[in-house]
Amino acid sequence: MIAQYMKELMGSRSASAIRRMFEEGIALKKVHGEENVFDFSLGNPDLDPPEKVLAAIEEVARDRAHGAHGYMPNAGYGWVRDEMARKVSSEQGVEVGGQNVVMTVGAASALNCVLKAVVNPGDEVVVPAPFFAEYRNYVRNHGGVLVEVPPGDGFSLDVGAIGARLTERTAAVLINSPNNPTGRVYRRGEIESLAEVLRKHAESCSRAPLLVCDEPYRAITYDGAVVAPAFQCYDDSVVVTSFAKDLSLPGERLGYVAVSPRCSFASELVGAVTFSLRVLGCVNAPAFFQKVVAKSWDAEVDYSSYERRRDLLMEILDRVGIEYARPEGAFYLFCKVPGRFSGGDAEFCDLLKKHLVLCAPGAGFGGPGWFRLAYCVPESTIVNSERAFRAAVAEIG
Ligand SMILES: Cc1ncc(COP(=O)(O)O)c(C=O)c1O
CATH class of the missing domain: 3.90.1150.10 (Aspartate Aminotransferase, domain 1)
Structure with missing residues (x-):
């Protein structure tokens, strides 16, 4: 039943x-x-x-090495995590090591692993509206409560309104830029103001909310818009993403979580995200496509x-x-x-x-x-x- x-x-x-x-x-x-x-x-x-991805698929398919399709550590192949860390370092302007990256089954699994890692039953996840509709399900999956905050003008972050909704139950603030459904890219100034509000809140209640930046559309921007590097603005932050949109691989289910090296509980968080991946039944991200994207993530598109x-x-x-x-x-x-x-x-x-x-x-x-x-x-x-x-x-x- x-x-x-x-x-x-x-x-x-x-x-x-x-x-x-x-x-x-x-x-x-x-x-x-x-x-x-x-x-x-x-x-x-x-x-x-892109052609570089298709060539990598052929190259990986030719690999007949023993164990090429076997289990690997839950967080992914070490060399693939190192390669993703190189990508994140260049995007964030902060040196990130492979030990801070966990390969996941798309951004959806990355989000679920992070939420499982930090949300106690009844905890709140603050989300500026409008937002990717699945967030409701993902937060509920882990016994959390999604707290919707209306946007500012032009779908900007209303940092004052977000601040007003933070409580001692706030486990995370979840933002998405470029945004689905609005296409809005948050300005660096907005992320800095948000970081300031989160830090003030942490001082007042001794719980720093995790800033979760969902960025599967990072590469797809127009009119010179640039996605702000959250790791430079707020220490307790993570990026979750995938190769679904930028490399047009949504069916292959490959993404990652990158934890800021400045996060006050970085290694504990990496451990909890890795454990979540395992106990949620994913075990590890697909072996084949981990290798494919490690060889082709920097394709010109x-x-x-x-x-x-x-x-x-x-x-x-x-x-x-x-x-x-x-x-x-x-x-x-x-x-x-x-x-x-x-x-x-x-x-x-x-x-x-x-x-x-x-x-x-x-x-x-x-x-x-x-x-x-x-x-x-x-x-x-x-x-x-x-x-x-x-x-x-x-x-x-
Ligand atoms: C904002 C946002 N986050 C996460 C996802 C999930 O992406 P994935 O297919 O990599 O799990 C999507 C998919 O549409 C999305 O739009």
Whole structure:
């Protein structure tokens, strides 16, 4: 018999809205034809993996050494962790050693391992909204309570509001930049102000919240936006990430946790994250793709086609009169439900669906009144969607 708790979770509208929309899209395409359905529901990167990654896959596949597919230490191959540490050191401008990196089964497993490591039942995880919808499930997985904090202007970090929600139960503050669903990249000044607030809080209650930076879109930025190096701003910080989006390898499930060498409990945290990976049943990250990314993580990737598609979609939304937040990274556009529409974001997405435009309601991301378009879709889908957006907007008068 399925546990009651799981039944409730699986049945909740927000828990499965995006996947359901994606599956409905497949059904609608069968009825109306692929080219007449405009599916902006899922953030599945559509660039092919770069040539360097494909060459590494071939090279690793040729390795017939004894034990090449065997277990390794739970945290991953030592040489792969060293290579990831080199990457993190260059991104953070802080020297990180391989002993501070744990290879994981994508960013999802990295997040779960970190949360398992630091969240006691009833502890709080403070998250600025809007946020990746799965955070709710991940925090709940470990008996934690997700504390949503509304954003500042232009989806900035409202550091004052975050500070006001910190308590002695706050285990972590979880931020995501570039953000899914807004595409916002937090400025260095915002991270520094947040760090200041966290330090003040730690002084007052002797518990320093862990700053968890979820960065799978770090490399995909536009207009010169740069993701701030959190390790330079706040000691008790970790980066969780994967190669799902930047190298277009979401199905291969490879990511890592990197713990700042300045973290006051760094080696204990690395140990707890490694133990979490084991007891959550992952045991270790996939052996094959650990080797592949260690050989190819620095591949040159041209993300300009995402930027072009962002621009195309923004032009269309401008023409049909839908407001949005201009994304600085990732491949999502967070759009405002028109003020004159009488329903909420779910109803507006239903209206769009009637016109064969599929997208995700904002409430699932902690952003009611908004909806998300994932523009990692063919350019023709974007161009041809204009008439459907126009028809939906015309219907509300
Ligand atoms: C912000 C964010 N974090 C984490 C993940 C999970 O990534 P992965 O597929 O590497 O587990 C995603 C996936 O869409 C995401 O958007």
